[in-house]
Amino acid sequence: MPACCNIATDLHDMMEGRMTLPELVTEASNIVPSGGGPVDDEPPLYAPRRNIYPQAVQGTFRRIKWIVLVVTLGIYYLLPFVRWDRGPDGPSQAVLVDMANERFYFFFIEIWPQEVYYITGLLVLAAMTLFLMNAVAGRVWCGYLCPQTVWTDLFYAIERRIEGDRREHMQRDAAPWTADKVARKALKHVLWLMVAWWTGGAWVLYFADAPTLVKDLATFQAPPIAYAFIGILTVTTYAFAGHMREQVCLYMCPWPRIQAALTDEYAFNVTYRLDRGEPRGSVKKNEALRKQGLPAGDCIDCLQCVHVCPTGVDIRQGASLGCIQCGLCIDACDTVMEKVGRPTRLIAYDTDDNVRRRKVGQPPVARILRARTLMYAAIIALVGGFMLYTLATRETLGVSIIHDRNPIFVRLADGDIRNGYTVRLLNKERVTRYLTFAVEGLPGATIDLPGVPLPPDGDRAIEVGPDQTRELRLLITDHGQRIGATTDIAIVVTDRASGHTARASDHFRGP
């Protein structure tokens, strides 16, 4: 744009006396575009919310989306009611986050708070799976699996049932208010709120015994926090899926921004095959051009791909932040292509590289296995494998130990040195266990457990209840065997019944 240069030149002219100041101002104001200029076909960068009325569509991807919707929502709503036998003391819910007792149950897995690193592992797996999906087939997460997409899809389905498909809905929205319109709108919002309420209700069931909580909720006996969370999630579901919809993807979600930096030319994205589609034109015009042997595209510019889009983008402009790659435009375009007798998949899952290759006459290729995907898969396998290994081999007996900070050691009347420790015993089994102590690395040392009443028969086994921990104070006294100021020692606890052991290392200190 030469405007700046013009002003500089003009300014120069003015100084040289060739132009007066008023003239310069007039000149400068002229260079500011005053609207109505040539309209570029790039969309506005920012705009006030445009209502989107996505049209119903049938086809392969719509069917996949329905199946995913039913399966994922089915799991979400019903999983809390699945039972799992953990014996008389354990909760019988298959998936349960037990905040009060600090336990997480997932079928046969029980996670204690100190094993929360499994969550870290799951997050790593989730991120890598997301990246792998993206490297293979673009925004699979956004298009099919994201809760925002799934619930918005459900809310759109309800909306279409009540207010009709795109055309009918738009006409009614533009029309003046009538009793029928009010009734339909009211019914829609009531149904939305019911789904939202059920969504919030299902959420809290993961945090307490579901059948009991349902009964308590119905009789207003449930804890206030349960009602509070149902309320919060009802509001967020209703707002996000009913009102904010694509705005969540466009303005709130970080993934589209990250995704754009992670994708490459070999990833299968929902793509308008512009090599086939352009130049676009009406059916008749392009048919005529084709007959004359002139270039004519398959795109008939019917805008069906835009009308079915839940985020209102035009896929023909290429991948964009707004495109969640749900594939509904593929279904819409295929329907049209069948009608006009042209090959389907003008819009399809394809790679940027293939578009380029076809343009230069090369056959398309599918490069699924490449450094990027192999590395993501390797990380997933590594992290997943490590997690499975640690989960399968983890101990059900544990001991941890902390040396007293003050005093570091105690000299006794007979000159012996004693160290104090705090010991925590972990019993992750659902039976009471009896544990005995031994100290390694300090021959002849004796162990005392002050404040613990032990059975009179001299059996020094400590009782730890099922699925519980027990903290004890442990005193180790050395009878003149110690060498040096610090001696490495280990505490070994042994399950009297099974012979299982657990050990914890620490030091024995002296003067």
Place this chain on the structure above:
Amino acid sequence: MASERPHVDAKTHVATTGHEWDGIEELNTPLPRWWLWLFYATIVWSVGYWIVYPTWPMISSYTAGLFGWSSRAAVNEQLERLVAQRAPMMNKLAQASVAEIAADPQLADFARALSKPAFAENCAPCHGAGGGGAKGYPNLNDDDWLWGGKLDDIALTIRHGIRAADDKTRQGSMPAFGRDGILKPQEISAAADYVRSLSKLPTPGSADLALGKKVFADNCAVCHGEAGKGNRELGAPDLTDAIWLYSPDKAVIAEGIANGRGGLMPAWASRLDDTTIKALAVYVHSFGGGEKDTGK
């Protein structure tokens, strides 16, 4: 440059603010409407805050708000809840004897938990955070007790102190044998060597142990016993064991003989309630050096 009619940018169709620098214009991009409504909602919400919560400072007070909420009242409420929650155990603790507390594992755990902050606040300044003691301040972890290490002895010491301003406090002090002219310097030196020999610490070849033994028998044995085993009635330490309240150095022992000793333990009955004192006795007893009540 700004004209009455807003300029519209050709590229984005968005009105500009009319500002322009070197051909670069500032778009007057509208905010997403939902964002704007959220913003308005927060403003409305804040007005609600002004009304129901303490908000505006006045000259000598503040607007209290309709809810009458105050952070002080909230703390008091939480404290009351805590007191109510602890009441059953506190009542049990108040009625039990020290021995009964120690015998009941649940009550003993509760007493120890209750004692931790009380110990840190009242005892730790002299005895150390873990009761490890310091020069002149007994180590509460070891098995050597000046005034007795049973539960009741410890409770008694805490309640009435040692050499404290309390009717029931226990007295007994180490006289200043040197300062008061009872012993000559060489007698003190010999006695110090002799005391070290009682606990089998090395003494120099020049030490006059015979004189030391005579001085000890004439002056020290009254309280510390013929064999130097000490006397708990008087708080006289056992001089034959490995534990030294001050130091096993000869110079420090001699200083003690010359100038006397008499550390002070305050009487806590006037500052701490009886329940806390009992709990503290159980806590200190469980450090590891506590003596059993049986087999006296």
